[in-house]
Amino acid sequence: MARFGSDSLPSRRNMKLDAFLKRNMDRAVYERIRSYEPCVVISDTINKMYMHVVLTDTCVYLTEYPPRALTAAFNFRRVRDIELVNDLPDFLHGKHRELCQHIRISYFTDQPTGRQRRWLGRDQTPGTTPATSSSQRSSRWPSVAHSSQGYPTQGNHSEHRTAEVHILAPVRSTSCPHPETLGLPRVPQPPSTAPLFLYSSTISPKPPLSPSNEGRNTPERGQVSRSIGSVLTRLVRQDHVSSEEKRETDLHLYAVSHTSRLYFHLQSLWNSFIIRSTLLLDPLYRGRCRVSTDSSPGNQNPPISWERTANLFAQLSSELLREGLGVESLYLLLQELRTAAHRNVALCRLFWRSRQMCVFLVETLEDSLRGRGHLGVYTADQLLLSTLITQTLAVMFRQTEVEPSRLNLLSAEKGALASRMLLSLICDPRLQTQNQSSEDSELQVLLSEYLDASCSLLFEMLLFGHEASRCSSTDNFLSVGWILRVLQPHPHLMSFIDHQAHQVVLVLSDQQKSFLSPFQSVLLFQRCYLLQACLRHGDRLAQHLRSHFREEFRYSVKPSCAEEKLLPHYPISQPTLRLVELVLALHR
Structure with missing residues (x-):
């Protein structure tokens, strides 16, 4: 995803x-596109318009159909x-009404209510984001195109533009229905002397470093040069917004294709975003994911290309797959792989796409945890190496939802590799020891x-x-239920789940106050x-949890404790509170 080409685009392309x-x-934001799809859009300022929805890892964009x-x-x-x-939407008819997927997105906006004129004074054009600070780079990875954790590099900022209402021309698409066949009302042509504005940008994409960033629209370096009209438009918009409180609004998307995966992509990207942006509030994690964005004239580092990334990945792979590699060298190379994966989605x-590397990590994890003796004694080297491998595999999953090779690799041979990965990560959470030495404490x-x-x-x-279960392929067997069935025979599954529940x-109890x-x-x-x-899809696991943790979840687990301990400026706080309530409801 580090260059303009087929490797950086969604699998289904619209040229x-x-x-x-x-x-x-901007190039940095274009390379962050995960998917795009046409659908009918309804919002406060858009009434049943057939538009393209463009999804990046941080933001959702809209453009007319065809794009203007x-x-x-x-x-x-x-x-x-x-x-x-x-x-069943009443404005659609026939098969389009039956196949339609209605997606409602609730979000907070600073935009004023009412049917007053909307001013499209963008504080930042698509792709302009605050620059992050410079950091040291690995010698193997001189620079990366963008941070995979929500920090695009500062590219060339395009001129400020405004978007006017246009009539949607009836252009035929090979993958989408003809707009006129949807029975949508025609949009009247605005007078050329008094152009109307389509809708307002609700937010400019920027990293959520702290709660103080919320609502701030301070221009960054390199964005000061604006046209006089753009400045006036932005000032008018800020005047409108300053008199209004934040409010919740809805965006309705109607995907009219039975193969649509728009809802799946939105959910996946949102989950990934809230996890990533919450972790970035931690200085240590942020330092691990930081990339160099110093674009000053005296120190220009061009983004690493896809070809260069592939070359460096091939070098690292050959070193990892070399026979006779010692444990220390293996650990250092895996650290390099994990850090590079944090910084570069490509x-x-x-x-x-490299089956060898995935198989190698799974085999190494199997050998590492399988090396325990009959007494259940772990070694520090085994645990350190297993933790690093598991963390690396987790990073590889993140932000690769639309990568078809991931599904192809893990579903090959009836999910053989996925099964091995699942079974290899489960272990006995109990440390078998006969004395309480300082070494045992370290091992714990x-x-x-x-864990x-x-x-x-x-x-x-x-x-x-x-x-995977939402894929249109009829022969796709992967699902949450399948995963739990694969894990069911593992001898330590119940104790592993007990540890996570404990x-x-x-x-979520009063035992911890911080x-x-x-x-x-x-x-x-x-x-x-x-x-x-487990409570929804695993019958045995659900029965086990309800019988062994009934009293704890009834009397000890308190949503109020979760609300007190989850800081409100964490992006993941509200989704976690809803999950806690769901777990308690399912546990009854």
Whole structure:
């Protein structure tokens, strides 16, 4: 995804739309596009218009059909909920009405209410985001095209534009219905002397570093040069917004194709965004994901190309696959692979296209945890290596939802590799020891770290199963239920799930009074997701949890404790609270 070409585009391409996006987006943001799809759009200012919805990893854009102007609809930071509505829209007829998927996105906006004139004074054009600070880079990876964690590099900023209303020309698409066949009302042509504006950009994409960023629209360096009209338009818009409170609004998307995966992509990107942006509040994690964005004239580092990324990945792969590699060298190379994957999504895509690397990591994880003796004694090296492998695999899953090679690889041979990955990450959470030495205490800490990492990877696998089950392929067998059935024979599955449930009880009871860190908040979200999946899709696991944790979840787990410990400025706080309530409801 680090260059303009087929490797950086969604699997189903629209050449005309793609050319338009290249012209109207900064390169760093264009390379972050995950998917696009046409659908009928309804909002406060849009009434049943057939438009393209363009999804990036941080923001959702809208453009006419065919494309004329591009506007940011909302940032995932503002989203409150994404749901699939079970209804039949009255403005569609025939097969389009039956096949339609109605998606409602609730989000917070600063835009004023009422039917007053909308001013499209964008604070930033699509692709202009605040620059992040410079950091040291690995010698193997001199620079990356963008951070995979929500920090695009500062590219060339395009001139400020406004978007006018246009009549939707009846252009035929090979993959979508003719707009006129949907029975949509015609949009009247505005007078040329008094142009109307289509809709207002609700938010400009920027990283959620702190709660103080919320609502701030301060121009960054390189964005000061604006036309006089653009400045006046922005000032008028700010005057309108300043007199209004934040309000919740809805965007309705009606996908009229039976093969649409728009809802799946929105849910996946939102989950990925809230996890990533919450973790970025942690300085250590942010330092791991930081990339160099110093674009000053004296220090210009061009983004790494797809070809260069592929070359460096091939070098690293050959070193990892070399025979006779020592444990220390293996650990250092895996650290390099994990760090590079954090910073460059293109490398994650290459990972899934290289079957050898995935098989190697799974085999290494199997050998590492299988090396335990009959007494159940772990070694520090085994736990450290297993944790690093598990973390690396979890990073590879993130932000590769639309990568077809991931599904192809894990579903090959009836899911043989996916089964091995699932079974290899489960271990006995009990440290078998006969004395309480300082070494045993250290091993217990390392084991706890591995159990945290394995929960994160299992969470990614459950998301993968949920996503794969929504594929249109009739022979696709992957699902959350399939994952739990694969894990069922594992001798330590019940004790592993008990450990994860006990950690949730510990966090959500009065035993701990401190606030949760960003990492702990994400881990609570992932553990609650794991528990609700077991309660919904695993009969034996659900019965086990209800019988062994009935009293704890009835009397000890309190949503009020979760609300007190999850800081309100964490993007993941509200989704976690909803998951906690769901787990409690399913546990009854």
